[in-house]
Amino acid sequence: MQDIKHIIRCIILLIILFIVLIIGKTFLTPKSFGQYGNYRGDSVKRISEIPVKFKGSDSCSSAECHKDNYKTWQEGIHSVVNCETCHGPGNAHTQNPENVDMVIPEEPCLVCHQKITGRPGDFPQVEPKSHYGDKNKSCVECHNAHSPIIENEKGSQSK
């Protein structure tokens, strides 16, 4: 008889412990946990509300400031390259153009157009030394970075 009493006491204690655990869990689990699945539903909203930094090339067209460069870029072969690819993230600049400057890269061309192992053959690449000799020239002395194809006098194009 004495043994059964001990077992019953143990079981009661276990039940109490279980209840305390369940209560503790409801207190400690974040409120939106389980809203959509085994995670905090609020975190989806939090992540999607992070502000963006890259604005897109369209925002440069609406501004009067870059009208000429935008037109040159849009009509040239480099129109496949977005403004911010070379000039860096522009959202802050569109909101505060006077205080936030864009990046003006010093050597914008060779990062893509230097001939290196691995670049696909159909992509225009140069070995600077053989392209313009030993002269310490900058690409932009001849090419316009926004529309780099040079039309020579005969009307044919050279890249």
Next chain:
Amino acid sequence: MNRREFFIQTGKILAGGTLLWLVGFKPNLMDSTGSPTNAAENVPAYDWEKYLYAFVVDTTKCIGCGKCVAACKSENNVPNGQYRTWVERYIITNEHKVLVDSPEGGINSFKNNSPSLSKGEGFSEEIVKAFFVPKLCNHCSKPVCVQVCPVGATYRTKDGVVLIDAKHCVGCGYCVQSCPYGARYINIRTHTADKCSWCYHRITKGLLPACVQACPRGARLFGNLKDPESEIKQIIDKERVGVLKQAEGTEPNVYYLGFDKEII
């Protein structure tokens, strides 16, 4: 009150409290309809039921300029030396040596030859094939990282993006170890797990991920599989695409055009 009575009373109080608690408090399991991102201001309503995202990398177009890596870094405040996306270069020689390099994730493009190629003593092999392979989180349909997270801090959304709840993450690093693609890292600033989110804060606003927008060659494509007209759906349905480590059974959602057997 003796000990016996004390235990009995305590038990009654606890049981009563529990009952009251369960009746009075309903965790908000019921209102799980609707999209969680609708409340954002100045943004058209976003319904995550209408989207299922996928990513295509065209390795035949990639020029290894690293603009994607740089764009990702600025858009997502990725610490130096850590990468949400990176570019690898594979060089295959005539003696079938495979050399892979990715200096600083490829952020400043690549040198003409890989260090291992130029330093190798008596190296007389010819390069027969070389190409670039951009890598990022594969946003698997069966993500291992989600399964191993002990606190439910990483999950796959209804629109098919694997995200990290940095506020809830305890930084144990299980997910970092479990990812077969090495896409995750412990952010040195926040000490929580971090990885590519396909720029979830951009795509829910109708924009493209920063790396896709930055790519000058269109080597990265992103879109909605639920839209039958989308370019991404057309490519995955009609072109010959490959995925990384198919045998892992993770069902990745980043597809590679121009896949090579050497790519791991």
